[in-house]
Amino acid sequence: MDLLLDPTLYSSMLRAVTPILLAALGGALCARVGLFNVGLEGLILIGAFSGIVGNHLTGNIWLALLFAMLCVMLFSLMFAFITIHLKANVIVVGVAINFLAMGLTTFSLRAIFNVKGSYRDTNMVGLPRWDIPLVQDIPWLGKIISGHSPLVYLGLLMVGVLYVYMFRTVSGFRLRAAGENPIASRSLGIRVTRYQYGAMLACGALCGLAGAQLSLGQLTMFSEGMSSGRGFIALVATMLGQANPLGVGASSLLFGFTSSLGSRLQGMALPTQFTSMLPFVVTLLAMFFFRNKNQMADARRSNESSR
Amino acid sequence: MPKLSQTLQSLLQPLLAIVVGLAVGAIAILIVGGSVMETYAEMWNGAFGSFYFFTNTLARATPIILIGLGVALAFRAGFFNLGAEGQLILGGLSAAMTALYVPGPGWLKLLLAIIAGIVAGGIWSAFAGWLDTRFRMNLLITTLLLNYIAVFFASYMVSHPFMDRTGSAAMAQTLMIDNAAWLPKLFQGMSVHAGFLFAAISTILLFLYMRYTVSGYEVRMLGGNPLFAAYGGVNRGRLMLISMFVSGGLAGLAGAGEVLGTQYRFIDGSLAAPGYAWSGIMATLLASSHPIGTLLAALLLAALQTGGMGVERNTDVPLEISSLIQAVLILFVSARISYSFIKNRKKARAADGSSS
Numbered sequence: 181m182d183l184l185l186d187p188t189l190y191s192s193m194l195r196a197v198t199p200i201l202l203a204a205l206g207g208a209l210c211a212r213v214g215l216f217n218v219g220l221e222g223l224i225l226i227g228a229f230s231g232i233v234g235n236h237l238t239g240n241i242w243l244a245l246l247f248a249m250l251c252v253m254l255f256s257l258m259f260a261f262i263t264i265h266l267k268a269n270v271i272v273v274g275v276a277i278n279f280l281a282m283g284l285t286t287f288s289l290r291a292i293f294n295v296k297g298s299y300r301d302t303n304m305v306g307l308p309r310w311d312i313p314l315v316q317d318i319p320w321l322g323k324i325i326s327g328h329s330p331l332v333y334l335g336l337l338m339v340g341v342l343y344v345y346m347f348r349t350v351s352g353f354r355l356r357a358a359g360e361n362p363i364a365s366r367s368l369g370i371r372v373t374r375y376q377y378g379a380m381l382a383c384g385a386l387c388g389l390a391g392a393q394l395s396l397g398q399l400t401m402f403s404e405g406m407s408s409g410r411g412f413i414a415l416v417a418t419m420l421g422q423a424n425p426l427g428v429g430a431s432s433l434l435f436g437f438t439s440s441l442g443s444r445l446q447g448m449a450l451p452t453q454f455t456s457m458l459p460f461v462v463t464l465l466a467m468f469f470f471r472n473k474n475q476m477a478d479a480r481r482s483n484e485s486s487r
Numbered sequence: 488m489p490k491l492s493q494t495l496q497s498l499l500q501p502l503l504a505i506v507v508g509l510a511v512g513a514i515a516i517l518i519v520g521g522s523v524m525e526t527y528a529e530m531w532n533g534a535f536g537s538f539y540f541f542t543n544t545l546a547r548a549t550p551i552i553l554i555g556l557g558v559a560l561a562f563r564a565g566f567f568n569l570g571a572e573g574q575l576i577l578g579g580l581s582a583a584m585t586a587l588y589v590p591g592p593g594w595l596k597l598l599l600a601i602i603a604g605i606v607a608g609g610i611w612s613a614f615a616g617w618l619d620t621r622f623r624m625n626l627l628i629t630t631l632l633l634n635y636i637a638v639f640f641a642s643y644m645v646s647h648p649f650m651d652r653t654g655s656a657a658m659a660q661t662l663m664i665d666n667a668a669w670l671p672k673l674f675q676g677m678s679v680h681a682g683f684l685f686a687a688i689s690t691i692l693l694f695l696y697m698r699y700t701v702s703g704y705e706v707r708m709l710g711g712n713p714l715f716a717a718y719g720g721v722n723r724g725r726l727m728l729i730s731m732f733v734s735g736g737l738a739g740l741a742g743a744g745e746v747l748g749t750q751y752r753f754i755d756g757s758l759a760a761p762g763y764a765w766s767g768i769m770a771t772l773l774a775s776s777h778p779i780g781t782l783l784a785a786l787l788l789a790a791l792q793t794g795g796m797g798v799e800r801n802t803d804v805p806l807e808i809s810s811l812i813q814a815v816l817i818l819f820v821s822a823r824i825s826y827s828f829i830k831n832r833k834k835a836r837a838a839d840g841s842s843s
Contacts, residue, residue: 218627262818271567271627272772272821279769279817283810290805291519412631419628453643460635467624467632 187323189440194324194332195398197436199224199407200414201335202390204428205342206383207418212346213372213379214359217418218274219259220387221411222281227252227391229285232402233292235304244396245307249388255281256384257377264376278411286404298403306400307331307393331393338386339429346425355379390414416463420470431466438462501773501784501820508816515811521804530809533797534790540797542677546749547761548789549679550575550741552686554767555785556693557612557737559776563697564730565710570615570630571738572764573637574608578739579746580641581607583753584649586664586746593667600668601743608739609732611637616731620724642755651752659755670748682744686782689737694778706730738764766792769817788813 203220210217227248234247259277263270293299307329318325346352357365358375366372394410395402413435421427442455513523534544554571561568582604586596615633618624646659653662670681697703709716709726717723741763746753766788773787774780795809 262821268821273818275569275768275772276814276818276821279765279810280814283807283812283814287515287805287807287811290807291515296805409635416628416632419625451643451647453639453646457636457639460632460639464629464632464636467628468618468622 185320186444187320189444190324190437191327192443193433193436193440194328196440197432198329198332198335198397199390199394200410200417200435201429201432202331202338202386202393203411203414204417204421204432205335205338205425206386206390207414208421208423208425208428209342209355209379209386210383211418211423212356212359213376214362215260215263215270215376215380216274217259217380217383218271218415219256219277219281219411220274220383220414221407221409222274222278223252223256223259223384223387224391224394224407224411224414225278225281225285225405226255227388228395228406229288229391229402230388231392231395232299232304232400233288235396235400236293236301241305241307241396245389245392248392249385252388252391253381253384256380256387259384260377260380264373264380282405285402289402289404298401298406300399300401304396304400306396306398329393329397331389331397334389335393336429339425342425387411413459413463416467420463420466422470431463434466435459435463501780504773504816504819505787507819508812511815512808512812515808516804519804521802526798526802526804526808529798529801530791530794532794533800534794536797538674539677540793542674542679544786544790544793545683546678546680547793548786549683549686549748550745550758550763551766551770551785551789552782553682553689553741553744554738554764555770555774555781556686556689556778557734557741558768558771559774559778559781560693560697560706560730560737561734562771562776563710564706564726565713566616566619566727566731566734567627568612568615568630568731568734569627569768570612570633570637570735571767572759573630573634574612574735574738575742575764576641576758577611577637577742578604578608579742579758580644580753581739582743583661583664583746584644586668587649587662593665596665596668597670597747600747601740604739604743604746605736606739608742609734609736612735612738613728613732616727620727638759641753645753645755661753664747664751666751668747669751670744672748678749680744680748682741682748685740685744689740690778690782697778702726702729738767741767761792766813769813772817773820775820 203224206223207217207220230251231244231248234244234251235241238244238247255277259273262268262273289299290296309327310330310333312326344352346356354365354370355375355378357368358370358372362372390410391407394406414432417428417431417435420431421429438459439456442458445455445458446452509527513527516523516526533540535541554575557574558568558571582600585603586600589596589599591599611633612630615626615629618629619626642659645661649661651658651660651662673679673681673683697707705716705721705726708719709721709723713723742758745758745763750757767785770781770784770788773784791809791813795806798804798808799806
């Protein structure tokens with residue numbers, strides 16, 4: 181019980197969950213316009229790498245963030261062009277983007293920094309930690325909420341922002357309509373393609389931030405394939421949350437909670453393999469219990485992918 | 488005549504992709520300051536330069552072909568089986584366990600180990616299929632999640648209960664399999680093993696199955712148009728379970744082949760690290776799920792990978808050049824850029840003015 185009350189557990193959960201949450205929100209936007217984005221993994225990886233490159237080139241953390249966002253947006257623009265304009269199967273292109281990201285980042289790691297495996301520079305400054313003035317003094321809660329990188333707060337904020345955008349604004353309604361029934365929306369004069377491109381670009385920006393949190397958030401380093409499946413987890417979170425920002429937030433937190441609980445349980449004679457397996461098993465179970473509304477299936481059907 | 492031009496067109500696409508891939512590779516080589524011709528010469532030598540390197544390429548292609556075929560079958564039926572990695576690993580693990588702990592003569596162990604590999608991979612894959620048909624859980628996601636579970640499970644098995652504690656090195660691996668139960672090498676002293684024959688035979692069988700059997704037709708129909716298939720009385724659930732079982736079984740066979748033919752034990756991470764599973768998926772995508780095409784694409788990818796090692800050995804250009812070329816290849820083919828670009832142009836011109 182002590183374990184569950186420990187504030188550092190939740191604090192580490194928030195940190196671990198941020199890349200997943202940001203990417204999953206991007207995935208949700210894509211899903212809402214009928215694009216099932218399997219390329220999240222690759223986009224995060226590109227974000228992580230370009231964040232480091234940006235930091236290396238400019239020496240400024242904020243410019244590095246901007247650089248990461250722009251780089252990933254470039255790739256998501258390509259993704260969007262191929263899927264929307266050339267009408268390629270979105271899942272296949274997503275898989276291809278993942279390969280491209282893996283190849284390109286490892287190659288550029290060698291080409292730019294001339295190292296293999298991982299790159300770290302102790303001179304680099306990572307993202308600052310923000311101690312929130314009043315909140316940090318709240319006894320138990322303060323330790324959890326305060327002292328994170330700005331991206332952690334941004335991720336949480338984005339949940340609300342996207343929720344309001346999707347369900348409370350006209351533009352958000354049109355975005356959902358574009359995914360729900362592209363033909364009907366087109367006949368009403370909604371520019372479906374434009375919304376699709378917009379969602380893709382926003383997803384790119386979010387994935388860029390997700391990657392930056394990964395490479396600049398705590399360690400200020402890049403290692404090959406450092407997204408290590410987070411993009412796929414984000415995909416699961418998107419799916420589990422039925423592309424609703426609140427649902428996506430909740431399912432990301434569930435995953436983050438089980439994975440930080442898992443790493444905590446390692447201390448207790450449980451083999452590490454089982455504790456690392458825990459989040460995946462829990463996610464699978466969660467999928468089993470929340471599977472009624474099939475938003476994603478609809479989204480994919482409208483794009484004629486998978487089946 | 489349309490038949491011929493169709494064949495030409497389907498050939499043109501991958502060839503064009505290879506050219507573009509190599510061109511992008513050349514740009515990358517120039518960026519890191521290498522010599523393009525020299526690098527590609529080294530790549531060719533690394534892949535086909537001598538009989539030894541050639542058999543190396545075949546050995547590397549073996550699991551890629553098998554996995555690719557499995558994924559191709561599932562793709563053809565309309566299912567995205569991204570769980571090849573987990574199926575491969577469980578196949579390898581079960582084969583190792585069977586070969587180690589089942590009593591009997593060597594040939595029997597070998598046979599049972601191969602069957603165990605196929606069954607383990609098949610069941611793991613069919614489980615995802617079952618979750619989809621029975622509970623409508625998205626196959627793409629479940630296969631991905633099951634990958635992680637399989638990886639961690641196998642890692643646990645070989646680092647705790649079945650760990651090799653005889654040697655001084657505390658590696659996460661099983662004991663060495665008795666050499667009576669090894670898959671024979673095809674050539675003395677070369678790395679290609681009998682698993683390659685399995686891969687070649689499976690390719691032909693799958694090709695014949697898809698082309699000439701009723702159930703092969705049902706699979707293609709299900710993938711091509713699920714509604715039409717349902718109307719024609721195809722039982723989607725049953726067909727899904729079967730095709731997923733075979734798909735995973737082929738990946739399991741790939742794992743068994745690697746364990747029984749190359750490593751002779753299950754080493755934690757040794758099946759995941761070379762990226763066989765994703766290469767297999769790539770091969771399938773390159774060949775748009777055609778069995779023989781998948782075999783050729785797998786050979787191409789394996790050649791790029793072993794060639795990349797040659798480049799790494801003999802020039803300053805990093806090994807990753809080959810993953811870059813592979814990625815460009817796959818992106819180009821998957822998007823069918825050239826082809827659909829032309830088609831779109833035509834369409835846009837025909838429907839001039841209308842927005843879409």
